Amino acid sequence: MGSIDDYVALVNQYIDKDLTDGLPVIPPTRESVAAMIAASGHEPGYVLGPQPPFGKGPILVKDVAVNAVLAGCLPEYMPVLTTTIEAIMTQTPRWLATTAAVAPLTVINGPIRKQLNVNAGTNVFGSVGFRANMTIGRAMRLCFLNLYGARSGLYDRATMGTPHKIGWVIGEDEEDSPWGSLQSDRGLTDSDNSVTVMIAHHPIEVNHLDGRTPEQILGAMADALSIVVSFNTAYRKGAAAGEADVLADGTEREKFERKGLKAVLFLAGDHRHHIARAGWSKDDIRSYVRLHAGRRAGDFRALGYTGLKLVDEQAPDDTWVELFDSPDAIDIVCAGGMGAHSAVSRVRWSVTRAIPDPVGA
Amino acid sequence: MTEFFDPTGGVDTIEELSPAPRLVSVEGKRVGLLDNSKTNADKFLTIVGEILARDFAVGEVTMVPKNALSKPAPPEVLDKLAEVADLVVVGIGDCGSCSTCCVHDGIELEKRGIPAVAVCTEAFVPGLKALAGMRNMPGYTFAVVPHPLGVLFDDELRERAELAAPQVVSIVQAG
Numbered sequence: 057m058g059s060i061d062d063y064v065a066l067v068n069q070y071i072d073k074d075l076t077d078g079l080p081v082i083p084p085t086r087e088s089v090a091a092m093i094a095a096s097g098h099e100p101g102y103v104l105g106p107q108p109p110f111g112k113g114p115i116l117v118k119d120v121a122v123n124a125v126l127a128g129c130l131p132e133y134m135p136v137l138t139t140t141i142e143a144i145m146t147q148t149p150r151w152l153a154t155t156a157a158v159a160p161l162t163v164i165n166g167p168i169r170k171q172l173n174v175n176a177g178t179n180v181f182g183s184v185g186f187r188a189n190m191t192i193g194r195a196m197r198l199c200f201l202n203l204y205g206a207r208s209g210l211y212d213r214a215t216m217g218t219p220h221k222i223g224w225v226i227g228e229d230e231e232d233s234p235w236g237s238l239q240s241d242r243g244l245t246d247s248d249n250s251v252t253v254m255i256a257h258h259p260i261e262v263n264h265l266d267g268r269t270p271e272q273i274l275g276a277m278a279d280a281l282s283i284v285v286s287f288n289t290a291y292r293k294g295a296a297a298g299e300a301d302v303l304a305d306g307t308e309r310e311k312f313e314r315k316g317l318k319a320v321l322f323l324a325g326d327h328r329h330h331i332a333r334a335g336w337s338k339d340d341i342r343s344y345v346r347l348h349a350g351r352r353a354g355d356f357r358a359l360g361y362t363g364l365k366l367v368d369e370q371a372p373d374d375t376w377v378e379l380f381d382s383p384d385a386i387d388i389v390c391a392g393g394m395g396a397h398s399a400v401s402r403v404r405w406s407v408t409r410a411i412p413d414p415v416g417a
Numbered sequence: 418m419t420e421f422f423d424p425t426g427g428v429d430t431i432e433e434l435s436p437a438p439r440l441v442s443v444e445g446k447r448v449g450l451l452d453n454s455k456t457n458a459d460k461f462l463t464i465v466g467e468i469l470a471r472d473f474a475v476g477e478v479t480m481v482p483k484n485a486l487s488k489p490a491p492p493e494v495l496d497k498l499a500e501v502a503d504l505v506v507v508g509i510g511d512c513g514s515c516s517t518c519c520v521h522d523g524i525e526l527e528k529r530g531i532p533a534v535a536v537c538t539e540a541f542v543p544g545l546k547a548l549a550g551m552r553n554m555p556g557y558t559f560a561v562v563p564h565p566l567g568v569l570f571d572d573e574l575r576e577r578a579e580l581a582a583p584q585v586v587s588i589v590q591a592g
Binding site: 066069070075083084085086089109110111112113115116118119122123125126150153154155198202203205209210211212213214 | 543551
């Protein structure tokens with residue numbers, strides 16, 4: 057190998073050819089790519105997802121491996137990375153192209169957090185200094201850029217976008233959860249490893265230093281979720297052509313279904329302990345937030361959100377419109393440090409996938 | 418010199434596909450309207466169909482809803498259009514994901530031998546041209562109208578339709 061200058065020149069080639077996120081990368085070698093593939097537990101040609109609209113072919117492990125090296129991942133991160141890529145690419149790649157300001161959030165559960173030193177505590181959303189959080193998120197974004205074609209202006213048409221596109225990977229602080237982990241809500245056990253991938257909006261901070269009761273804390277969270285613009289994302293879509301509701305006066309109205317907005321509550325240290333001390337369960341939390349997340353129809357109609365048919369046009373302005381279909385739309389994640397600064401995010405889509413043990417690991 | 422790795426994957430692509438053969442004339446030809454159920458897509462497409470009948474003497478016009486918002490059209494929908502139409506107007510592409518799917522659906526119809534013009538807004542043109550290349554049909558042409566589209570009131574929607582309909586005709590006709 058030559059000098060630092062040679063190395064920098066090679067890095068600049070990757071950047072200049074538009075193969076990076078704009079930041080310096082680790083140039084791959086045959087050995088480093090092979091090490092990534094070996095650590096994944098898959099064959100190099102294993103298909104993680106179908107050919108995307110701007111992709112050259114199906115998403116293969118060997119190509120994810122190249123991007124993992126570029127991102128600065130360690131080989132042991134590969135099972136997490138391939139599981140999240142497979143989850144997104146097989147189910148909802150269109151969310152990578154939306155005009156909305158969303159990004160994939162990856163929540164890691166299980167013993168793998170400690171093995172990889174994934175941050176779940178203080179400064180969890182800004183896990184600067186934690187190689188696992190930073191480089192797994194970065195590798196995901198490089199895969200979206202290089203294998204999916206989600207380049208700004210090309211297929212990523214987000215009007216504003218969000219800084220979370222650079223990477224948004226967190227662990228859950230399972231050890232400090234009064235109620236068990238997110239993955240246990242999905243039927244997995246504490247010895248399993250999993251990722252929950254959510255297409256999420258930017259977190260809204262719910263700082264409530266004076267809040268002591270579940271009602272106060274969760275009421276503030278419900279309020280934070282119920283901003284007028286949330287009612288834009290909960291719109292109803294048309295059902296199959298030809299279906300109609302028949303109204304009381306006999307007229308027909310085109311049938312709509314609720315789109316199904318979700319949310320995630322990030323409960324900070326102080327808040328989760330206040331809520332647990334009051335004897336509340338996760339189900340209690342979900343039910344309360346669901347009951348209180350909503351708005352008067354007049355509030356969003358006055359601002360022009362009338363075309364989205366959340367509520368009948370004839371209904372009075374003080375009609376209460378709920379934001380979520382059911383308590384099941386709301387997930388709870390115990391993360392972040394101590395303090396009274398929780399957060400909430402609107403979520404458009406979510407899936408949990410177990411991380412398989414690499415063969416021979 | 419250290420080997421350079423391509424992180425964009427895939428194999429080098431294959432042959433370039435041509436769009437479907439052009440029509441000698443749209444006169445008397447059956448028109449299909451592929452509605453992706455974006456706001457006012459059906460209204461806009463209906464007006465385009467009316468203008469094609471009024472000014473270009475097309476034959477029967479059939480609206481076919483896609484029922485797959487922001488996804489590629491299912492094969493049954495493409496089959497239906499192949500049955501009822503000699504040319505198709507695909508709409509509307511006034512957002513990121515829907516414009517991509519309109520062009521994708523248009524190309525899929527062209528591969529089945531049916532000229533199909535996606536109507537998209539100018540905001541998304543560069544990406545859509547690149548998409549056509551990635552889909553191996555760089556010669557695919559679509560209609561472009563000013564942005565926005567679906568949110569417009571009736572008079573402006575009609576103005577956009579008056580811009581789109583002649584483009585549809587010049588794109589599907591030979592010569």
